[in-house]
Amino acid sequence: MAQQNRRGGAKQAMTTSAVALLRERGVAGTSFADVLAHSGAPRGSVYHHFPRGKAQLVEEATRAASDALTARITELLREHGPVHAVRAIVELWRRDLARTDYTAGCPVAAAALGPVESARELAGNALREWEAAFAEALHRRGVPERQAASLGTLVVSALQGALVLARAQRSAAPLDAVVTELESVCGVALER
Structure with missing residues (x-):
């Protein structure tokens, strides 16, 4: 992790570590001490970079995760279309689950369920963006706008729910x- 600190600085290292820990432990299970140990950042840098405390760290981690995941979903939709993008997203999660022994979930969902209001708001916005991205991709391919919007919600909620089930059951079957x-x-819907 020290190399990461030199390249991106302590704040970036702590934010990246917070994202990883949120995925595995959620907001309540992630402390500054955990983030410092995971990132290798110096203890004194915590309140220098996050003067509002853990809430600010969680907010910035949620923003970073949301931005990265939104960009990836948009890229997959552009490259593969909505049907194949769903499978590509699941394959990414499948690899992460196998790599982390079924502990890694979605950091945005963790923030949405956590106690930090600003992070919940950011997570809600990201989830709406994902719904809209799927809806737009379906609508561009001829699905009526209202149906595309419903399908966008269905896709995002079903994928998030399946990820929760996969973690809980320690199986990719869901x-x-x-x-x-x-x-x-x-x-x-696309064939109609």
């Missing part, structure tokens, strides 16, 4: 089931 159904539902 992801497989959901991706198969989402591909079918979206495929039917």
